Amino acid sequence: MVWFSGMWLAIGLLMIVTLLVVIVKNGLTLFWPSEVVQIELVEGSKASIQGASTLAGEVRKRQDKRVLDAEGNVIPELQLFVGNRDAYGFGFRYVDQSDIASQVYPEDIIVAERIEYGDIIGYPVSMKLADGVINADAPDFRQRFESVVGLSNDRRHEIEVIEKKKIGAINYEMQALKLSLRKAELGGGLTDELRTSVEQRTAELQTEYEVLAKQATDLRSAQKAETFVCRLPTGVEREVALGDLMHFYYPNEMGYFDRVGHFFVEIWKFLSEDPREANTEGGVFPAIFGTFVMTLLMSLVVVPFGVVAAIYLREYSKQGPLVRAVRIAVNNLAGVPSIVFGVFGLGFFVYLVGGSIDSLFYPERLPTPTFGTGGILWASLTLALMTVPVVIVSTEEALAAVSRGAREASLASGASKWQTIQRIVLPASVPGIITGLVLSMARGAGEVAPLMLVGVVKLAPTLPLDGDVPFVHLERKFMHLGFHIYDLGFQSPDSEAAKPMVFATTLLLIALVVVLNAAAIILRERLRRKYASSAF
Amino acid sequence: MMENTEKLKEVKPMSLPPTSLPSSADSVSGPVRRPDYIQVRDFSFNYTPDVRVLHNITMDIPENEVTAFIGPSGCGKTTLLRNFNRMNDLIDGISHEGLINVDGQDIFDPNLEVISLRKRIGMVFQKSNPFPKTIYENVVYSLRIAGQRDKGILDEVVERSLRGAALWDEVKDRLQQSALGLSGGQMQRLCIARAIANQPHILLMDEPCSALDPIATAKIEELISALKEEFTVVIVTHNMQQAARVSDRTAYFYLGKLIEMDVTKKIFANPSKKETEDYISGRFG
Ligand SMILES: Nc1ncnc2c1ncn2[C@@H]1O[C@H](COP(=O)(O)OP(=O)(O)OP(=O)(O)O)[C@@H](O)[C@H]1O
Ligand SMILES: [Mg+2]
Numbered sequence: 001m002v003w004f005s006g007m008w009l010a011i012g013l014l015m016i017v018t019l020l021v022v023i024v025k026n027g028l029t030l031f032w033p034s035e036v037v038q039i040e041l042v043e044g045s046k047a048s049i050q051g052a053s054t055l056a057g058e059v060r061k062r063q064d065k066r067v068l069d070a071e072g073n074v075i076p077e078l079q080l081f082v083g084n085r086d087a088y089g090f091g092f093r094y095v096d097q098s099d100i101a102s103q104v105y106p107e108d109i110i111v112a113e114r115i116e117y118g119d120i121i122g123y124p125v126s127m128k129l130a131d132g133v134i135n136a137d138a139p140d141f142r143q144r145f146e147s148v149v150g151l152s153n154d155r156r157h158e159i160e161v162i163e164k165k166k167i168g169a170i171n172y173e174m175q176a177l178k179l180s181l182r183k184a185e186l187g188g189g190l191t192d193e194l195r196t197s198v199e200q201r202t203a204e205l206q207t208e209y210e211v212l213a214k215q216a217t218d219l220r221s222a223q224k225a226e227t228f229v230c231r232l233p234t235g236v237e238r239e240v241a242l243g244d245l246m247h248f249y250y251p252n253e254m255g256y257f258d259r260v261g262h263f264f265v266e267i268w269k270f271l272s273e274d275p276r277e278a279n280t281e282g283g284v285f286p287a288i289f290g291t292f293v294m295t296l297l298m299s300l301v302v303v304p305f306g307v308v309a310a311i312y313l314r315e316y317s318k319q320g321p322l323v324r325a326v327r328i329a330v331n332n333l334a335g336v337p338s339i340v341f342g343v344f345g346l347g348f349f350v351y352l353v354g355g356s357i358d359s360l361f362y363p364e365r366l367p368t369p370t371f372g373t374g375g376i377l378w379a380s381l382t383l384a385l386m387t388v389p390v391v392i393v394s395t396e397e398a399l400a401a402v403s404r405g406a407r408e409a410s411l412a413s414g415a416s417k418w419q420t421i422q423r424i425v426l427p428a429s430v431p432g433i434i435t436g437l438v439l440s441m442a443r444g445a446g447e448v449a450p451l452m453l454v455g456v457v458k459l460a461p462t463l464p465l466d467g468d469v470p471f472v473h474l475e476r477k478f479m480h481l482g483f484h485i486y487d488l489g490f491q492s493p494d495s496e497a498a499k500p501m502v503f504a505t506t507l508l509l510i511a512l513v514v515v516l517n518a519a520a521i522i523l524r525e526r527l528r529r530k531y532a533s534s535a536f
Numbered sequence: 537m538m539e540n541t542e543k544l545k546e547v548k549p550m551s552l553p554p555t556s557l558p559s560s561a562d563s564v565s566g567p568v569r570r571p572d573y574i575q576v577r578d579f580s581f582n583y584t585p586d587v588r589v590l591h592n593i594t595m596d597i598p599e600n601e602v603t604a605f606i607g608p609s610g611c612g613k614t615t616l617l618r619n620f621n622r623m624n625d626l627i628d629g630i631s632h633e634g635l636i637n638v639d640g641q642d643i644f645d646p647n648l649e650v651i652s653l654r655k656r657i658g659m660v661f662q663k664s665n666p667f668p669k670t671i672y673e674n675v676v677y678s679l680r681i682a683g684q685r686d687k688g689i690l691d692e693v694v695e696r697s698l699r700g701a702a703l704w705d706e707v708k709d710r711l712q713q714s715a716l717g718l719s720g721g722q723m724q725r726l727c728i729a730r731a732i733a734n735q736p737h738i739l740l741m742d743e744p745c746s747a748l749d750p751i752a753t754a755k756i757e758e759l760i761s762a763l764k765e766e767f768t769v770v771i772v773t774h775n776m777q778q779a780a781r782v783s784d785r786t787a788y789f790y791l792g793k794l795i796e797m798d799v800t801k802k803i804f805a806n807p808s809k810k811e812t813e814d815y816i817s818g819r820f821g
Contacts, residue, residue, distance in 0.1 A: 405665030412623060413678040413730070414655035423680075428668055 023510070027503035031266035033259050034058045036111065036121060036251045037080075038104050038233055045099035049088055052234035056109060056121055057082035057093065058251070065096070083111070083121035084232055091118060092496045105252045108136075110230075112248035114240065115156075115276060118497065122230040125237060129226050145248070148226065152243045155219050162216045170209050177202055186363055270504060275459065280488065280498050284505055286460055290376070290478035291512055293464050295445045297380035297474075298387070302440050305384065306391025307426075307433055313392070314399040315421055327396075334389035342450025345382030350374055350454055370475050374455030376464045377474035382454050383447060387440035394439065398432020399425060434524040438517050445513045448482035456483045458491070481509040572637075573599035573768050574620060574738070579634035581615055583627065589615050591792045592634070597785075602760055602769040604779040604800065607789035608815070613772045614662055616789075617740050620770070621657040622650050638738070655682070658731035662742040662772070664724040666715040671707050674715045674726055678734040693733050700762075701729035702755030720747045728756065732763070739763060741771040745778065757782045776816055780804050788812045 038056040041048055049055050057080035065075040076097040085091045112120040124136040127145060134144055177198050184190040223243025231237050249262060273283030309330075317323045354371035362370040371377070402425045410420040448456075457477045464476045485505045492498035574597035581590035589612045597603045605613040618624050619636060622643060636643050643653055655678070667674050675694045676684070684690060694711065698704040703725040707718070715726055724747050731739060741760075745753040760769055760782050773779050779786055780800060787797040788811070796809045807813045 403665065405661065405663055406667050408623060408626065408661065409659075409665045409667065409727070409730070410677070410681075411626070412621060412654055412657075412659040412661075413681055413734070414651055415677075415681045416651055419681055423677075424667055 020510075023503050023507050026500060027505075027507040028263075029060070030500035030504045031263045031270065033111070033249060033251050033254060033262045033266075035105055036109050038106050038109065039080075039095060039100050040102040041095070042099050042101045045096070047093055047095040047099055049082065049093065049234050050236070052236075054233050054235070055080065055082060055093060055095075056106075056233035058111075058121075060092070081119075082233075083119040084117075084238075086117040087232060087236065087238060107252055108250065109233075109252060110248050111251050112228075112230075113246045114244045115246060116244060118277075118281065120230060120238075120240065122232045122238070125229040125231050127226065127228050127242065128239075145228075148242055149245050149248060152223060152226075153246060155223055155243065156246075159216055159219045159223075162212050162219075166212050167209060167216075170205050170212070174202060174205050177205075183363075271508075280492050280501060284479075284481065284484060284508065286463060287479040287481045287484040287505070288508065288512065289463055289465075290456075290460065291445060291481045291509070292516075294376055294380050294383070294451075294478065294480065295441055295516060297376065298383045298444045299437055299441060301381060301384040302388050302391050302444075303433065303437055306388045306436060306440075307395050309388070310392045310395035310399060311421060311426075314396045315417070315425070330389045330392055334393075336386075337449075338386055338447050339449040339453075341382050341386040342453035344385070345378055345450060345454040346374070349378040349381055354378060373475075374453065374477060375475040376455055376478045379451050379455040379478070382450050383444040386447070386450065387444045390440045390443065391433070391436035394436030395429060395433050398429035398435075401432070402428045431524050431528045434520055434527070438520045438524075441516050441520065442513055445516060446482060446509065448480070448486055451480055451483060456480045458483075458487050481505055481512065485509065569599045569601075571598045572596040573639060574770075575635070575637040576616075577635040577637075579616075579619070579632065579636060581612075581619060581624075581632045582630060583615075584629050585631065589792050593794045594634075595787060595794055595797050597768065597770060599768050600764055600766070601784040602764050602771060602782050604783035604786045605770065605772045605789060606774070606776070606779050606786060606815070607795075609774075611789040612792045613789055614742055617659075617742055617770060617772055620738070620740055621654050621659055623659070625650065655734070656736055657738045657740060658734070658736035658767075660724075660728050660731045660739070660741040660744045662746070664720065664727045664747070666718070666723050666726050666730075668714065668716055670712050671715050671718070671726060672711040675729050675733050677730060682734065697729040697733040698726075700732055700759050701725040702752055702759065703729055721749065721752060724748060725752060725756070728759070732759075732767075736767065738768045738770070741769065743772050743774065745773070745775065753778070776804075788815060790815070 036056055036058055038054060041053045041055070043053075045053075047055065059078050060081050061079040063077060063079070065077050067075075069075050077094050078097065080093045080095060081091060082088060082093050083091060106123075109121065109123055114120060124141070124145070126133050126135045127141075127148065129144075129148065134141055138144075181190070181195065181198050184194055220243075224241045226242040227239045228242050228245060229237060229239050249258075254262065270283045271288065272285050274286060275284060276282035313323060313327060313330075317326075350373060354369065354373065354375075358370050358372040406424050406428070407420055410424045411417075415423065455477050457479065460477050460479045462473070462476060464473050464478050465471060466473070485502055488498040488505060489502045576593050576595045576597075579590060579593045580588060582588045593616065605617065607613055615624070619632070620638065620643070624630050632644070638653065638657075641648065641653075658678075667677060669677075672690075672694055673680070675697050676690045679690060679693060695704060695708075698707065703722060706722060707726075715723065718726060724744065728741070728744055731741075745756050748756065757778065760771065763769055764784075771779075771783065783800045785797065786800045786803040788795045788803065788807075788809075790811055796803065796807060796812045798808070803812060804816060807816065
């Protein structure tokens with residue numbers, strides 16, 4: 001029996017480890033700068049790009065073809081990431097091993113990341129700058145290239161600040177002004193005074209806006225003014241605006257430590273940046289943030305609700321058939337498919353509650369819904385409802401485990417029932433309650449299906465917490481790592497390119513759940529120690 | 537109410553000797569001590585409808601005296617003791633007949649506040665049951681419940697109670713540590729300290745010395761003798777010598793019945809019932 005259960009445990013552990021290894025391996029390749037190989041193809045190979053016999057790229061995979069050749073032999077092939085999606089129309093190419101005439105690792109080939117169309121893989125030819133052309137064989141070419149790309153990054157950042165922050169704030173205020181007028185109109189308190197003051201302020205904002213917009217346009221044209229010329233491995237020359245380049249490196253020249261450095265920089269970018277190009281490039285920060293805030297909100301709701309329900313069920317209600325029925329219903333609630341909760345959330349929270357809130361408190365914004373549409377608050381409440389049985393069950397268990405002796409001692413000291421619960425029973429149950437929270441977070445953070453109905457979006461323009469008053473925007477839509485995975489995997493235009501992103505995002509989701517749970521567990525251990533050793 | 541008084545008349549208490557106590561006989565100026573501070577009248581108790589564990593008990597427990605309950609295991613001493621502060625309320629399916637009056641008040645009166653009754657009665661349980669809190673918090677629990685916040689008073693109570701329970705010297709440096717880290721005997725003394733902290737009128741002690749060494753036992757017995765100056769003490773014990781040493785009165789129970797209750801000296805020297813004599817002298821099966 002020991003062997004038998006041990007075997008199952010081992011199989012379970014093995015499965016988990018395999019899962020993690022697969023995810024880690026696939027996810028981390030996204031950040032590792034591998035070498036770029038240039039391949040000379042044999043005559044008439046089907047792998048040739050636009051008739052050229054040369055192609056170059058990063059080897060992403062080596063495998064045997066599904067189909068056998070005429071004699072029934074397996075044909076090994078490799079998958080190359082060839083980049084230059086705008087020029088080729090695709091980003092990946094499969095090459096049969098037998099089609100390769102020769103291969104080299106050219107020193108001077110570069111990989112350059114652009115804001116659009118992914119990476120360029122090719123040979124630098126020249127830079128057309130305002131003060132003349134610099135050829136790639138010039139001694140200071142690299143240095144200049146580096147500084148020019150740095151400048152264009154700074155400019156891009158500046159544009160972003162102007163457009164997102166400054167113009168965004170102006171828009172926010174203008175919208176608020178418009179709404180205040182509309183509100184006054186609806187409430188019948190619209191005076192000429194108010195109207196003129198609003199109009200005046202709006203005009204001021206409009207001029208401010210125009211100045212900023214002009215600045216942004218100027219910066220944008222500066223981004224396009226200078227260009228970078230490169231020769232693709234196929235021999236074609238292309239010219240791209242320097243302002244589109246974000247970052248470049250010489251993959252075949254890098255030493256091991258350069259690669260490691262690059263690897264961590266890329267990971268940091270992935271964690272901290274906004275997504276670009278239909279989420280297939282850039283980072284996932286808004287999704288991390290959204291998942292985190294949603295899970296936290298959910299915990300804030302689910303704990304008090306679950307604990308109160310458990311206290312009622314265990315301590316106050318008369319144990320009879322009715323309570324037993326309620327308990328069974330609660331337990332079964334945990335087994336209801338999550339999408340059902342999504343539909344409930346949509347019907348109840350979004351349409352009913354949200355719609356009522358809108359017509360009561362935000363009539364001036366109608367017909368645009370405020371709370372009457374999916375948002376982070378409704379998503380959190382839906383998940384809280386879905387996971388509350390877990391908290392109830394584990395809290396009940398914890399309450400039941402508090403020793404009868406301690407309860408009796410408290411009552412014999414003249415404590416009321418509530419005082420006993422408050423001072424003796426609940427403190428002793430805190431670890432159990434946190435266990436329930438951990439379980440509910442683990443379930444809630446990984447859930448996607450119901451969220452799609454109540455507020456998750458592919459790309460949210462704003463975060464649920466930011467610098468605009470009132471700072472917490474519970475009505476906003478948000479991004480979520482789980483949905484991001486789904487979106488990358490199934491909705492992406494280039495699924496091959498998105499695959500490593502899927503794994504990297506999955507890794508991140510797992511990491512986030514682990515971090516949240518670890519935090520809760522650490523909290524529990526601290527409380528447990530405190531509880532065992534000192535006053536609560 | 538009518539019914540109650542009738543019952544009181546109906547049932548004659550067991551014959552008791554005059555209430556003059558050896559200690560209080562000469563102290564004329566002392567407070568008035570009622571011989572029937574706790575009155576039990578024809579009291580029967582069931583845990584389940586068909587299991588009766590106490591049968592028609594009638595007894596008087598005098599004020600400012602130590603009354604010992606003795607009897608073989610399972611005879612219902614704990615059950616009766618736990619009825620005095622209505623701890624049995626927590627158990628489903630119980631029922632009782634007859635009366636218990638504490639200080640002239642019917643404790644089963646539906647208008648009585650159980651909490652105020654329990655505040656007047658301290659209890660030391662058979663199984664020691666410290667709270668999972670610090671030693672300090674354990675002792676002051678009943679004061680905290682009553683809303684006492686004054687640190688000075690609390691500190692004073694902690695020291696007095698722990699000294700009374702012969703625990704102070706052992707724990708005075710670790711008051712802020714968990715009570716669960718104490719030894720079994722220390723826990724038992726902590727529970728005694730907790731029970732006397734709020735100076736209850738009545739102290740119910742269910743085998744308070746079962747886990748104590750002779751020195752601690754002696755201290756607890758000393759405490760009990762001191763306590764009876766102010767409190768009424770009921771103590772359950774399996775230790776005959778202890779009952780003989782500390783109690784003024786002894787009640788012998790057997791199979792849920794009160795066999796005999798009398799002044800301790802008489803019970804031990806010259807019991808009127810054969811069963812009592814057998815039990816005390818150890819001849820009992
Ligand atoms: N909660 C309960 N439910 C049902 N029966 C009980 C319960 N508690 C005690 N009893 C029964 O009531 C009888 C009296 O028990 P009680 O605890 O009063 O005995 P005791 O005299 O204190 O014995 P001991 O000296 O062993 O402590 C026993 O037969 C016991 O089995
Ligand atoms: Mg007992």
